[in-house]
Amino acid sequence: DGGITQSPKYLFRKEGQNVTLSCEQNLNHDAMYWYRQDPGQGLRLIYYSQIVNDFQKGDIAEGYSVSREKKESFPLTVTSAQKNPTAFYLCASSPGEGDGYTFGSGTRLTVV
Amino acid sequence: GEDVEQSLFLSVREGDSSVINCTYTDSSSTYLYWYKQEPGAGLQLLTYIFSNMDMKQDQRLTVLLNKKDKHLSLRIADTQTGDSAIYFCAEILPPIYNQGGKLIFGQGTELSVKP
Numbered sequence: 001d002g003g004i005t006q007s008p009k010y011l012f013r014k015e016g017q018n019v020t021l022s023c024e025q026n027l028n029h030d031a032m033y034w035y036r037q038d039p040g041q042g043l044r045l046i047y048y049s050q051i052v053n054d055f056q057k058g059d060i061a062e063g064y065s066v067s068r069e070k071k072e073s074f075p076l077t078v079t080s081a082q083k084n085p086t087a088f089y090l091c092a093s094s095p096g097e098g099d100g101y102t103f104g105s106g107t108r109l110t111v112v
Numbered sequence: 113g114e115d116v117e118q119s120l121f122l123s124v125r126e127g128d129s130s131v132i133n134c135t136y137t138d139s140s141s142t143y144l145y146w147y148k149q150e151p152g153a154g155l156q157l158l159t160y161i162f163s164n165m166d167m168k169q170d171q172r173l174t175v176l177l178n179k180k181d182k183h184l185s186l187r188i189a190d191t192q193t194g195d196s197a198i199y200f201c202a203e204i205l206p207p208i209y210n211q212g213g214k215l216i217f218g219q220g221t222e223l224s225v226k227p
Contacts, residue, residue: 006154033214040120042200042219043155090154100145101215103154 002027006091006104012112013078013085021076021107023091030096032074036060037088037106046089049074050096078109086111116203118218125226130188132221134201139182141203145215146175146186149198158186158199188223196225 004025013019023032031050035043045058049068063082068074074093078085088108092101115137124130136144141163147155161168161175161184168175174187184201198220204213 043217105154
């Protein structure tokens with residue numbers, strides 16, 4: 001079955017550490033997206049990629065980095081520069097701009 | 113600028129109809145979507161409507177679009193406890209617009225269904 005997989009489901013980070021969240025899709029979708037979700041704030045776009053080896057900043061890119069070396073994979077690194085990283089992170093993909101998104105099941109990141 | 117607004121909470125009794133409302137600011141939206149998020153999970157696409165349609169029905173779900181007022185609603189008939197979730201509306205603008213081609217989400221409406 002085609003789908004989009006995020007791992008791990010739960011992640012704990014110590015202050016000052018970088019962590020990487022995985023997002024893999026086998027839907028053959030060109031576009032991939034990372035969102036951050038905080039209670040009562042909806043979804044905020046961190047980074048997106050419309051094609052392999054290309055990505056753009058979203059609304060809240062500071063403290064995050066991404067890569068898109070393969071069509072199937074769009075990992076997100078939360079760096080130590082991100083001052084308030086505790087949140088629920090959602091990855092999504094779509095066949096192209098203007099199409100509906102398919103979402104992963106999310107990763108909950110907590111700073112300890 | 114582009115903005116999508118929803119009320120944050122809605123509470124209904126099991127068996128009643130639920131109506132979740134959404135307003136958007138840009139009349140150039142091409143598609144409008146409703147997503148459902150259960151606790152601790154990702155978003156699941158429920159339904160969508162093309163901007164030149166007024167209504168779309170899919171089993172218990174009815175989407176109404178009033179383009180003049182830029183108002184979108186999702187009606188859930190015979191609401192069940194399993195419908196308890198957060199519901200997001202989202203719009204897409206044409207790619208030529210700033211933020212075009214990408215989904216713009218509302219804050220989400222938390223629906224609570226009481227037995």
